[in-house]
Amino acid sequence: MHLSVKSVLSVLSVALVLSVSSAAQVRTAFPEKRGLKLTDFPRTIKLADNVYGYEDIRQPGFTTVSLFVVGNDGVLLADGQGNAEATKKLVDAIAKVTPKPVKWYVVGSDHGDHTGGNSVLPTDVTYVVTPFSKGQLKLDVPAMAGDTQVINVGGIEVRALYLGRAHTGGDLVVYLPKQKILFMSEVFLNRVFPAMRSAYPTEWVGVIDKALKLNVDRFVPGHGFIEEPKASREELIEYQKALRAVIAEVNRLHKLGLSADEAAKQANWGPYKEWFLVDQQGPIAVRKVYEEIEGKLK
Numbered sequence: 457m458h459l460s461v462k463s464v465l466s467v468l469s470v471a472l473v474l475s476v477s478s479a480a481q482v483r484t485a486f487p488e489k490r491g492l493k494l495t496d497f498p499r500t501i502k503l504a505d506n507v508y509g510y511e512d513i514r515q516p517g518f519t520t521v522s523l524f525v526v527g528n529d530g531v532l533l534a535d536g537q538g539n540a541e542a543t544k545k546l547v548d549a550i551a552k553v554t555p556k557p558v559k560w561y562v563v564g565s566d567h568g569d570h571t572g573g574n575s576v577l578p579t580d581v582t583y584v585v586t587p588f589s590k591g592q593l594k595l596d597v598p599a600m601a602g603d604t605q606v607i608n609v610g611g612i613e614v615r616a617l618y619l620g621r622a623h624t625g626g627d628l629v630v631y632l633p634k635q636k637i638l639f640m641s642e643v644f645l646n647r648v649f650p651a652m653r654s655a656y657p658t659e660w661v662g663v664i665d666k667a668l669k670l671n672v673d674r675f676v677p678g679h680g681f682i683e684e685p686k687a688s689r690e691e692l693i694e695y696q697k698a699l700r701a702v703i704a705e706v707n708r709l710h711k712l713g714l715s716a717d718e719a720a721k722q723a724n725w726g727p728y729k730e731w732f733l734v735d736q737q738g739p740i741a742v743r744k745v746y747e748e749i750e751g752k753l754k
């Protein structure tokens with residue numbers, strides 16, 4: 457094959473442009489692929505004045521994200537970490553930012569990897585929780601009376617919103633209307649394969665539609681990395697696409713008359729097979745979408 461100097465140069469320049477744009481930010485939940493080491497965590501990321509994201513690594517190597525808001529009257533924390541030691545680190549990270557105590561705790565996800573360390577929070581912390589998640593956590597506190605609870609943390613308005621059933625059934629997202637930030641907890645698993653053990657797959661897609669309609673600059677996930685604003689919207693849309701693709705693929709396999717086990721073996725996840733947890737979560741998603749198709753998901 458003959459290659460002219462000119463065509464070689466144009467191939468080289470395309471390669472150069474690609475490497476420059478990918479150096480900007482690789483979209484993945486794998487820390488090492490983003491050029492990060494496990495020793496870079498936990499880390500606190502300032503998202504706006506008095507608003508911080510917090511990423512720590514959990515097994516098997518992706519991030520669990522918490523959000524905290526520092527108001528004049530104290531700190532609001534949305535989601536903790538998976539055990540007392542990890543949540544103590546989070547509380548210590550908050551103490552480096554402000555001497556104010558954690559006064560409110562929003563249960564975005566009631567799952568153990570976000571609540572397992574809650575025993576280290578101040579005992580008088582005020583919970584913001586849906587009736588469903590209150591039941592899951594066996595909390596002896598008042599639950600939200602409606603779908604919205606407004607919390608004034610002292611100069612900053614925070615809204616806990618129930619947009620419907622998604623990853624847990626009691627999912628809350630945390631909206632800061634002035635800062636245009638939406639912490640989505642496990643409604644948004646950035647580049648982590650859709651985890652459906654306790655999910656409502658089709659309703660989850662609709663919850664993301666509602667989130668996308670809010671006036672938001674930056675969507676913050678519950679797992680995976682906090683992205684810059686523009687990328688965060690693109691990745692939330694990508695995540696919704698992944699949910700739709702998983703549901704469509706499982707519907708295709710169900711129509712073939714396959715058992716859930718056989719469908720799990722034959723599933724073609726397309727680009728999403730590169731996402732974190734695909735081997736563990738793929739078969740679980742198949743079983744959950746089968747339940748939904750067969751009307752067993754109430």
Ligand SMILES: [Zn+2]
Binds near residue numbers: 570
């Ligand atoms: Zn989780």
